[in-house]
Amino acid sequence: MKLKKEEKKNQIIQAAIRTFAKNGYFNSRVSEIAKEAGVADGTIYIYFKSKDEILSAIFDEALDKFVAVSEERLKNISDPIERLEAIAFLHLQYLGANRDLATVFQIEFRHNIVFMEKFTRSKLRDYFRIIRETIESGQQKKVFRKLDPKFGTKLFFGMIDEMVTSWLLSKKDYQLEKAAKSLTxxxxxxxAEC
Amino acid sequence: MKLKKEEKKNQIIQAAIRTFAKNGYFNSRVSEIAKEAGVADGTIYIYFKSKDEILSAIFDEALDKFVAVSEERLKNISDPIERLEAIAFLHLQYLGANRDLATVFQIEFRHNIVFMEKFTRSKLRDYFRIIRETIESGQQKKVFRKLDPKFGTKLFFGMIDEMVTSWLLSKKDYQLEKAAKSLTxxxxxxxAEC
Amino acid sequence: MKLKKEEKKNQIIQAAIRTFAKNGYFNSRVSEIAKEAGVADGTIYIYFKSKDEILSAIFDEALDKFVAVSEERLKNISDPIERLEAIAFLHLQYLGANRDLATVFQIEFRHNIVFMEKFTRSKLRDYFRIIRETIESGQQKKVFRKLDPKFGTKLFFGMIDEMVTSWLLSKKDYQLEKAAKSLTxxxxxxxAEC
Amino acid sequence: MKLKKEEKKNQIIQAAIRTFAKNGYFNSRVSEIAKEAGVADGTIYIYFKSKDEILSAIFDEALDKFVAVSEERLKNISDPIERLEAIAFLHLQYLGANRDLATVFQIEFRHNIVFMEKFTRSKLRDYFRIIRETIESGQQKKVFRKLDPKFGTKLFFGMIDEMVTSWLLSKKDYQLEKAAKSLTxxxxxxxAEC
DNA sequence: GATGAATGAGGCTTCATTCAT
DNA sequence: CATGAATGAAGCCTCATTCAT
Structure with a gap:
């Protein structure tokens, strides 16, 4: 019973991802999501309080899953450079595997500044911490030079993030995660040469 | 007469930047922009065909101005590294000087994939070209190693872009352009160490 | 369920007839129709795509019903003169029984040449055909003299039509269908005398 | 000076006739009429109090001119049948000579019921009187049989009116006034035969 | 729980009219 | 007289949300 409920909730989330990816949040209709999910309009409101909450749920779920998978995969990698490459790989692979989800992430995450702040301060913080700690670890091991680790985190994240956006805008459907090595x-x- | 018309158009654009920055494009009302600009609702439509066109005009104007200023400033800088730093400086300075404009650029520009594509294919292309040619020039001078210049462009742009977004989300009002040197x-x- | 839906649609049509009759199509507000029908503004748009479509629906429905009733009543009348009188009677009775509907027909039908052409080419064609065939039948029976039947149709229709318009403009509420006999x-x- | 003023007023009226004929009164813009007349929007309001008054002026002028011409032409025709034919001829010729004016007359005259009543009670009354007196004269001369002359007037007017409407809707540009003889x-x- | 018809607030836009130049 | 930029009231329609079935 509980499972069935979770199933239907997920069904709606997947439908919302497809719909938002296609038309954007503001140009998507709740009735459209309902149709795509194969449920009635009113049913949406049994599982979500509002249209806005569906968007939040998409990010919540996707970020939770991504951080969980990443932590698992990074557990046994201790070399800082290898870890950075693994992080880039996981990030690019995760979004590269689902173009619709990637679209929602790159486009709709900037829903509005309050919305962004909310996630940057909570879920995304965990992800940034993973990067930052890797940089700090590399500095302790004298593999990386001195540089504000938070600053380095932003630069690294910015590189990856732009790869995803660029991939979305490109019509070519290349393997996004292949860029992880050279990016790192x-x-x-x-x-610089040499 | 012509001047006055341009003045009023600019007045509306500035009001729109403030309004969009505050509430986002979709949560901004045309009547709000009108009020902020000190004109009647209908007056907006003498200068712009639609609400959407106001947003386009903001990007058009800001990008044109930025590219023009940048090309002027970069004219006499030939050293690739110095050029990259100058580019980063100009970019960060331009947006750092106008938080509202920066907000619109970082948040609203990605509000709609079609909208993004439109600008990425035209106005923004010029900017990316400036970066790319600088990288290519550095490669010819053996200052930079072999690497797809387009790939390098994305990485560099991604770093700068993330600095701006991060600055926006931060409450602290630090001098954004100061990051240009260490970013470059x-x-x-x-x-890496050494 | 289906019945209820048809009922509500009809309820809106009747409200629209009253509203259009009172103020004319262009001076009628959709919100006024809604109020008159006892539904919310948005409900109108569940049943009709646009304000314009409500007007079309009024004509569609009224013409369909009129032609159906007329054909039924005329089935057993073979004498051409009797048939013409019956046609005039039915026409005058139909509109004479519903002053609001008559107003919409006489005033709003000609509000737009494209709109008129649309109906003249389809629904109204059936009605004109009934008149024309009666004239042709009378000519075959040597009751009527030689005269282009289409021309005759226009003359006959014009006579009836003007009776209705004149009745509308008159404040007196006489029995419109009583004119059928002398008109025919x-x-x-x-x-001419004799 | 006075002449020039009248000229410009007429210029606007002619522009309005073309504009109303093309799009209908409600779908015509005052700015469109101004453009068509080659004057500024505001100039319209020097010559007319409102958009509605332009429409009234069109009917006023056209009806005055038509009645004046008709009375002149009918002065020397005493035979009732000849007179009726002349009336039909003048009516059909007048509107047949100016398709735009005819369109405005047949379509926009039914602007709304109050508007119609206004003209039917004043300007159009003169025209109906001419027809009615001709019928009465024919009855006195025992050329026409006994029949309410007002009723006969409506029938005759209805026939002519429908000819004009039918001609407008027809794409063929036949000589409308040629129908006067057979109509009469x-x-x-x-x-009836014989 | 599921449905989907109904709601009604509110936005974008139009356009007749005005009035300073 | 002529202009045309500016006004702002108001309409059509949309759509997130509710609730009776």
Whole structure:
């Protein structure tokens, strides 16, 4: 019973991801999501308080899952450079595997500034912490030079994030995660010759 | 007469930037922009065909101005590393000087994938070209190692872009352009020790 | 369920007829129709795509019903003169029984040449055909003299139509259908003495 | 000076006739009429109090001119049948000569019921009187049989009116006034054989 | 729990009219 | 007289949300 409920909730979330990806949050209709999910309009409101809450649920769920998977995969990697590459790989793979989810993340996450702040301060904080701790660890091991780890985190995240956005805007459907290696190499060793 | 018309158009654009920055495009009302600009609702439609066109005009104007200023400033800088730093500086300074404009750029620009594509394919292309040519020039001078220049462009842009977004979300009002030097250093020399 | 839906649709149509009759199509507000029908503004749009479509529906329905009733009543009348009189009677009775509907028909039907053409080419064509075939039948029976039947149809229709318009503009509420006999007599035998 | 003023007023009226004929009164914009007349929007309001008054002026002027011309032409025709034919001819010729004016007359005259009543009670009354007196004269001369002359007037007017409407809806540009003879014959002698 | 018809607040936009130049 | 930029009231329609069935 409880399972069935979770199933239907997920069904609605998946429908919302497809709908938001196609038309954007503000140009998507609740009735459209309902149709896509194969339920009645009113049913949406049994599982979610409002249209806005569906969007939040998408991010909540996707971020939770991503952080959980990432922590699991990173558990046994101790080399800082290897870890950074793994992080980039997981990030690119996760969004590269689901273009609709990626679209919602890259486009609708910037829903409005309050919305962004909310996630940046909670769920996304965990992700940023993973990157930051990896950089700090590398600095302790003298693999990385001195540099504000928070600053480095932003730079690294910015690189990955732009790869995803660029991939979305490109019509070509290349393997996004393949960029992880050279992205990390660029971040660690820079663009300079030698 | 012509001047006055341009003045009023600009007045509306500035009001729209403030309004969009505050509430986001979709949660802003045309009547609110009108009030903020000190004109009647209908007056907006003498200068713009639709609400959507106001948003486009903001980007059009801001990007044109930015590219024009940048090209002027970069004219006499030939050293690739210096050029990259100048680009980062100009970018960060331009948006750092106008928090409302920055908000609209970082939040509203990605509100709609079609809208993004439109600008990425035209106005923004010029900006990306400036970065790319600088990287290519550095590669010819053997200052930069071999790496797809387009890929490098994305990484560099991604770093800058994330700095701006992070600055917006931060409550602290630090000097954004101060990051240009260390950002460029990180991009060119990487994070690795020595 | 289906019945209830048809009922409500009809309820809106009747409200629209009253509203259009009172103020004319362009000076009628959708909110006024809704109020008159006892439903919310938005409900109108569950049953009709647009304000314009309500007007079309009024004509569609009224013409369909009129042609159906007329064909039924005329089935057993073979004498051409009797048939013409019956047609005039039915036409005058139909509109004479519902002053609001008559107003919409006489005033709003000609509000727009494109709108008129649409109905003249479809629904109204059936009605004109009934008149024309009666004239042709009378000519075959040598009751009527040679005359382009289409021309005759227009003349006959014009006579009836003007009776309705005149009745609408008159404040007196006389029995419109009483004119059928003398109208037909005038059409068939003319104004000449003997 | 006065002449020039009248000229410009007429210029606006002609522009309004073309504009109303094309789009109908409610779908015509004052700015469109101004453009068509080659004057500024505000200039319209120097010559007319409102948009509605332009429409009234069109009917005022056209009806005055028509009645004046008709009375002049009918002065020397005493035979009732000849007079009726002349009336039909003048009516059909007048509107047949200016399709735009005819469109405005047949379509926009039914602007709303109050508007119609206003003209039917004043300007149009003169025209109806001309027809009615002709019928009465024919009855006195025993050319026409006994029949309420007002009733006969409506029938005759209805026939002519429908000819005009039918011509408007027809794409063919036939000579409308050619129908005057057979129309009158039909009205006087009827459709009956012999 | 599920439905989907009904609600009604509110937005974008139009356009007749005004009035300072 | 002529202009046309500015006004702002008001309409059509949309759509998130509710609730009786």
């Amino acid at each position: 190499r660029a971040f660690v060793f820079g663009l | 250093r990180a991009f060119v020399f990487g994070l | 007599r005038a059409f068939v035998f003319g104004l | 014959r039909a009205f006087v002698f009827g459709l």
